[in-house]
Amino acid sequence: MLQETCLMRLPRFAPLLAITLALFATFSAAQSSHPYKVAKEIKLGGEGGWDYLTFDASARRLYIARATRVMVVDVDSGKLAGEIPGTLGVHGVALVPKLGRGVTSNGRDDSASIFDLNTLKPIATVKTGGKPDAILFDERSGQVLTFNGRTNNVTIIDPEKAVAVGTIALPGRPETGVSDGQGKIFVNLEDKNMIAVIGLEAKKVLTTWNLDGCNEPTGLSMDRKNRRLFSGCHNGVLVVMNADSGQNIAKLPIGQRVDAAAFDPDKQLVFTSNGDGTLSVIRQDSPTHYSSLENVPTWLGARTMALDLNRHTVYTVTNLGSTADKKDPGEFGIIVVEPN
Secondary structure, three states, X not given: OHHHHHHHHHHHHHHHHHHHHHHHHHHHHHHHHOOEEEEEEEEOOOOOOOOOXXXXXXXXXXXXXXXXXXXXXXXXOOEEEEEEXXXXXXXXXXXXXXXXXXXXXXXXXXXXEEEXXXXXXXXXXXXXXXXXXXXXXXXXXXXXXXXXXXXXXXXXXXXOOOEEEEXXXXXXXXXXXXXXXXXXXXXXXXXXXXXXXXXOOOOXXXXXXXXXXXXXXXXXXXXXXXXXXXXXXXXXXXXXXXXOOOOEXXXXXXXXXXXXXXXXXXXXXXXXXXXXXXXXXXXXXXXXXXXXXXXXEOOOOOOOEEEEOOOOEEEEEEEOOOOOOOOOOOOEEEEEEEEO
């Protein structure tokens, strides 16, 4: 009798059940189509422009290049942990965890500053090629590389001995570089629309590959497992390349004025931070197929970023509240973008 009564009452609740299921489906679809959101903003202030960001996952610190110094921010408290001064025209920071050291690329001083990760105090200065821009730590060799935009070459630095140990000539102007962890370095050549492949042990360029349909490649990241390179281009596209053959696998739309790219292997997501005020999110469906998921709105000028692989959080910086029609942009700060 109980079973019969319940069955008799079911039609009265059917419309409510249908509405509930429809709302759940709509909510799920919204979450899948908008997988990331701006979670918060951290106001920092301070004078000067900005360039590359570097995230230290163990210390939960974000290093922000600010023209004449590096701001070091505790991302959990949102407070400034300290600054690294004397880095004229600084573009980026490379971390060497084993040595407890960091290295900056000082574009206006043609140098790299080595500092202590704990105290942030300077240790030594190393001369580089002209206008060092992007900087990279290669964990296999234990060396730091600066990519020098004026002299079109790479300076190799021994961060323990604090000396330059080699120079590699490039056939174009370098932007971001990445390491495959196996002895090869890949670097975007901004003025050639190419990627140069460097053999680090041989200290020379092994080959160059064309980036089809790409103008002014800047940001570069890599999926080491599947041997894929992700190059962000200033004409609003991301080019996916086979890191063994140079074959162009895919080309996808992203925001304008990209300057950084990152890959999250756990989430199988590629990110590009774009100066037009968007963070493009692309899903790796397979090593040969990619889908554009969304352009998360940030603020104008948020063109560089760092990715926290443990929490899948993206950090980008700009003048908060800055838009194309705003004459008085807001205070400089961090935009924290998290999974929805």
